[in-house]
Amino acid sequence: MSGDLGPRVAISAAENFVAAHPDVDLTFVGDRSQLQSLIEKSPSLLRSSACIFHAADVVSMGDDPLGALRQKKNSSMWVALERLRTGEVDACVSAGNTGALLAMSRYLIKTFPEIERPAICKSMPVTDGLTYLLDLGANINCSPFHLQQFALMGSVLAEVAGVVAPRVALLNIGSEAQKGTEVLQQAQELLRNDLRINYVGFVESSDIFSGHDHVIVCDGFHGNVALKASEGLARFVAKKISLTLQRNLFNRLLSFIASPVLAQLREELNPSLYNGASFLGLQKTVIKSHGSADSKAFMHALVVAREQVLLRVPEQIARKLGSGN
Amino acid sequence: MSGDLGPRVAISAAENFVAAHPDVDLTFVGDRSQLQSLIEKSPSLLRSSACIFHAADVVSMGDDPLGALRQKKNSSMWVALERLRTGEVDACVSAGNTGALLAMSRYLIKTFPEIERPAICKSMPVTDGLTYLLDLGANINCSPFHLQQFALMGSVLAEVAGVVAPRVALLNIGSEAQKGTEVLQQAQELLRNDLRINYVGFVESSDIFSGHDHVIVCDGFHGNVALKASEGLARFVAKKISLTLQRNLFNRLLSFIASPVLAQLREELNPSLYNGASFLGLQKTVIKSHGSADSKAFMHALVVAREQVLLRVPEQIARKLGSGN
Numbered sequence: 001m002s003g004d005l006g007p008r009v010a011i012s013a014a015e016n017f018v019a020a021h022p023d024v025d026l027t028f029v030g031d032r033s034q035l036q037s038l039i040e041k042s043p044s045l046l047r048s049s050a051c052i053f054h055a056a057d058v059v060s061m062g063d064d065p066l067g068a069l070r071q072k073k074n075s076s077m078w079v080a081l082e083r084l085r086t087g088e089v090d091a092c093v094s095a096g097n098t099g100a101l102l103a104m105s106r107y108l109i110k111t112f113p114e115i116e117r118p119a120i121c122k123s124m125p126v127t128d129g130l131t132y133l134l135d136l137g138a139n140i141n142c143s144p145f146h147l148q149q150f151a152l153m154g155s156v157l158a159e160v161a162g163v164v165a166p167r168v169a170l171l172n173i174g175s176e177a178q179k180g181t182e183v184l185q186q187a188q189e190l191l192r193n194d195l196r197i198n199y200v201g202f203v204e205s206s207d208i209f210s211g212h213d214h215v216i217v218c219d220g221f222h223g224n225v226a227l228k229a230s231e232g233l234a235r236f237v238a239k240k241i242s243l244t245l246q247r248n249l250f251n252r253l254l255s256f257i258a259s260p261v262l263a264q265l266r267e268e269l270n271p272s273l274y275n276g277a278s279f280l281g282l283q284k285t286v287i288k289s290h291g292s293a294d295s296k297a298f299m300h301a302l303v304v305a306r307e308q309v310l311l312r313v314p315e316q317i318a319r320k321l322g323s324g325n
Numbered sequence: 326m327s328g329d330l331g332p333r334v335a336i337s338a339a340e341n342f343v344a345a346h347p348d349v350d351l352t353f354v355g356d357r358s359q360l361q362s363l364i365e366k367s368p369s370l371l372r373s374s375a376c377i378f379h380a381a382d383v384v385s386m387g388d389d390p391l392g393a394l395r396q397k398k399n400s401s402m403w404v405a406l407e408r409l410r411t412g413e414v415d416a417c418v419s420a421g422n423t424g425a426l427l428a429m430s431r432y433l434i435k436t437f438p439e440i441e442r443p444a445i446c447k448s449m450p451v452t453d454g455l456t457y458l459l460d461l462g463a464n465i466n467c468s469p470f471h472l473q474q475f476a477l478m479g480s481v482l483a484e485v486a487g488v489v490a491p492r493v494a495l496l497n498i499g500s501e502a503q504k505g506t507e508v509l510q511q512a513q514e515l516l517r518n519d520l521r522i523n524y525v526g527f528v529e530s531s532d533i534f535s536g537h538d539h540v541i542v543c544d545g546f547h548g549n550v551a552l553k554a555s556e557g558l559a560r561f562v563a564k565k566i567s568l569t570l571q572r573n574l575f576n577r578l579l580s581f582i583a584s585p586v587l588a589q590l591r592e593e594l595n596p597s598l599y600n601g602a603s604f605l606g607l608q609k610t611v612i613k614s615h616g617s618a619d620s621k622a623f624m625h626a627l628v629v630a631r632e633q634v635l636l637r638v639p640e641q642i643a644r645k646l647g648s649g650n
Contacts, residue, residue, distance in 0.1 A: 125561075126561070137498055140505070173545070173553075181465055205554035206554070206560075207557060209560070222550050224498040225547050225550050225554070226551070228529050228531035229530035229533060229550070229552075229558075236450070236451070254586055261569060261575075264572075268565055
C-alpha cells in the first residue's frame with residue numbers, strides 16, 4: 001500500500017510475475033476495494049490464484065518505526081508480516097518504510113536465537129557477476145561479533161547462489177591489515193579465525209564493483225553511505241550523458257542512431273535488476289523493495305523472495321550459524 | 326618523487342603549468358640528477374625560473390606514516406614541507422603517501438591553535454558547480470566539535486570560490502532531523518546554533534552530486550567511503566560503456582561516429598578536473614594530488630595550490646575561526 005508510488009506498482013509487477021512464475025501464489029495485503037479495482041484491470045491476475053487480505057491502515061514512509069510498531073497493528077505491513085509469522089505465506093515483500101518493516105519483522109518474525117541483529121543485504125552488479133553487500137542500514141553501530149555474523153549470513157547468500165567458498169572482505173578505508181577502527185581490527189581477528197568464512201582481508205569502497213570479493217561486510221552506516229553514493233553518482237553520470245546527447249543537432253542525431261545501443265546500456269546498468277534487499281537473520285524471508293521502485297524493479301524483488309524461499313535461505317543461515325567454529 | 330607514477334608526472338604537469346601561470350615559481354624537491362634529466366627534456370621548464378632542491382630519500386606509498394615521520398627527515402616530502410615551513414615556498418603539492426604527508430604537515434606546518442585536527446577536503450563535480458566534501462580520511466573518529474570546525478573550514482573554501490552564505494549539510498543515512506548517531510545529533514545542534522554557518526540539515530550520500538549543498542561535512546571514514554564508492558562506480562560504468570561499444574560491428578562503427586561526443590563526455594566527467602585535495606586547518610597550503618594522478622590531474626592540483634595561496638585560504642580560515650560565534 002505504501003512505497004513512493006503506492007499499490008499500483010506492486011500489482012503491475014505481480015501481473016508479470018505470475019506469468020513468469022505460475023508456481024507462486026500471491027496474497028495482496030491492504031485496502032480491499034483499492035486492490036480489487038487494480039486487480040480487475042489485469043486479466044492475468046484475475047486468472048491466477050492471487051487473493052486479497054484486507055488491512056485498513058497503512059504505515060506511511062515518514063512514520064517513526066517504533067511508533068508504527070506500537071500503533072499500526074492494522075496496517076498492511078503488520079498484517080502481511082502476521083500472515084508470514086503464522087505460516088500462511090512463505091515470504092513478505094514490501095516497498096514501504098524500511099525502519100518500520102525492520103522493527104515489525106524483528107517483533108513478529110524474530111531472528112534466530114544466535115542472531116543479535118538482522119542485516120540488510122543486497123546484491124550489487126560487478127564486473128563479472130554479483131557481490132553481496134551488508135549491512136546497508138539496519139545497524140548504525142556494530143560490534144566485531146555483529147560483523148562476524150553478517151559475514152556468515154552473506155556467505156550463505158553467495159553459497160546458495162552457487163559460489164563455492166565465497167570470498168569475504170571487510171569494508172575499510174585502506175586495504176592494509178593495520179588500517180581502520182578498533183572494531184574493524186577486532187572483526188578482522190574474528191573472521192581470520194573462523195573456519196566457516198573464507199576471509200580475504202580489507203577492501204576499499206572503490207573496489208565494491210570490481211568483482212574481486214563475493215561478500216563485503218560493513219556496519220549499516222558505511223554500507224548505506226557506499227550504496228547511496230554510488231546511486232548518486234550513477235544519476236549524475238546519466239544526467240550528464242543525457243544533456244550531452246541533446247546539446248546540438250549532431251549529438252541529437254547521434255543519440256537517435258545510437259538508441260539501440262543506449263537501450264542495451266540502460267538495460268545492463270538498470271538498477272531495477274538489483275532491486276530487492278534481504279533482511280538476513282530473520283527466521284523467515286522478508287524482502288525490502290526500494291521505495292521508488294517501478295514495476296520492473298518490484299518484480300525483481302518478488303523474484304528474489306521466490307528464490308530465497310526455494311533455496312531455504314533462512315534455514316541455511318541457521319544451519320551455518322549452528323555449525324560452530 | 327613518489328605517487329604511483331613517480332616524478333615524471335609532476336614534471337610533465339609543471340611544464341604545462343608554467344606556460345599557463347608564469348606568475349608562479351616552481352621548486353622541485355627530490356633526487357637532483359633524476360629531476361635534472363627530466364627537466365632538461367622540457368624547453369618550457371628550462372626557460373622558466375623552476376629550480377631543484379635535493380632530497381636523498383623518498384617516502385614510499387606503503388610506508389607507515391608515523392614511521393616516516395620519525396625516520397624520513399631526508400625525504401623529498403619532509404624537505405619540501407620544511408621549505409614551506411620556513412617560508413621559502415608558499416605551497417606544497419605532493420602525490421605521495423597521504424598519511425605521511427598529513428603527519429609531516431601537522432608536525433612541520435602545524436594547524437592553527439583553534440584547530441584540533443586538519444581535514445582533507447575536495448571539490449566534487451555536481452549538476453551545477455562544485456560541492457566541497459570533507460573530511461575524506463584524515464580523521465576516522467570525529468567529535469561534534471570537530472565536525473563543526475570542518476563545517477567552518479569548508480564554508481571558507483566555498484566563500485573564497487565566490488559562494489555567498491554557502492549551504493552546509495551533514496552527511497547522514499537519512500535526511501530526517503532525528504536520524505543518525507549521537508555524534509551527528511550533537512553536531513547538528515552545534516551547527517544550528519553557529520551564526521557563522523548556513524546549516525541546512527542532514528543529507529544522504531545519494532545527494533552529494535545533486536548540487537543542492539555547497540559543503541558536505543562528515544567524518545573521515547564516511548567521506549572516504551562515499552568518495553571511493555563513487556569512484557568505483559564510475560570505473561564500473563566506464564567499463565560497461567566501453568565493452569558495449571566494442572560488442573559488434575554496428576556498435577564499433579557507432580563508437581567511431583560518436584568519438585567527438587564521447588570525447589566531450591570524457592572531458593566533462595574527467596576526474597582529473599577535480600584532483601587536488603586540500604589539507605584544511607594547516608597554517609599554510611598543502612595539496613594532495615591523487616597517487617595515480619596523470620599529468621593533467623597533477624596540473625589541476627597545482628592550479629588548486631595556486632588559487633588557495635592567492636585567495637589566502639589558510640588566513641581566511643583563521644579569521645573565520647577567530648570570529649567567535
